[in-house]
Amino acid sequence: MDATPNRRQRRLPASEDALAELAVAYLERFPTTAARAALYLGRKTGEAVAEGLCSPSDAQAWVVAVVQRMKRARVLDDRRWAESRARVLHRRGRALRVIRRDLVTHGVEPELVEGALDALAEEHGDVELSAARALARRRRLGPFAQPHQRAELRERHLAVLARAGFSFTVARRVIDEPADDASPWTSLTPRDESQAAT
Known part of the structure; x- marks a missing residue:
């Protein structure tokens, strides 16, 4: 058998320090919670156990120790x-x-x-109201819709907010708000609106 480890084995942790290096590299790319980091590290050590690089008890202890180290260093917060x-x-x-x-x-x-x-x-x-407004702005619903389409699309706009998890009260309040200067359509003439719709 070839003594040179393949690329997959080189990425697998064979010590607690190697697992810590793997954790830091992962967390630099994907900030996450301690629970999710522990799941990732558990998968990696599970692969290392399957390859015979460490024992299951060592692998479990390393995950706990590395997560604690990352918390103390505030890499995981x-x-x-x-x-x-x-x-x-x-x-x-x-x-x-x-x-x-x-x-x-x-x-x-x-x-x-x-x-x-x-x-x-x-x-x-009011977190719900401000989030509903943000969604309405992003999706051009209610006060952010083209003025000539607003009335005919009202029910659809209410349904979009309802499907997103907002109560009917919040959805109705946002959809029925008057258009303000923040609306992308307030400064357009009817001709501009027809061009924007195409």
Whole structure:
């Protein structure tokens, strides 16, 4: 048998330090939670066990130790990650329950989830309303739609917000808001609108 390790084996961790290097490289590319990092490292050490590079007990101990090291070094910080993720999802127009579910799915502890949502509320006031407005702006719904199409598309626009997880009350409030200067259509003449629609 060839003594030279193949490329796959060279990427697999054969020690705790090698696993830590793998963790740092992964986290530089994909910031995530401690729970998700542990899953990734568990997969890598599982592959190393299958290749005979380490024992299952060593692999498990390494994952725990490396995750703790990353937390102490603040490379892994679930609070910071949750707050950042919540802000990103809010800007994309995600409903509060969608943001909460996303954070929980990523393994964020319940108190950190609530902290991230509280931080959003401090920053934006009514989180649901501001997220619904963000989605309406992105999708050109309600006050952000072309004025001549707004009335005929009202029900569809309400349905878009409902499917995104917003209550009917919030959806109706956003869709029925008057168009403001932020709307891309407020400065267009009827001729400009017909050209923009094509």
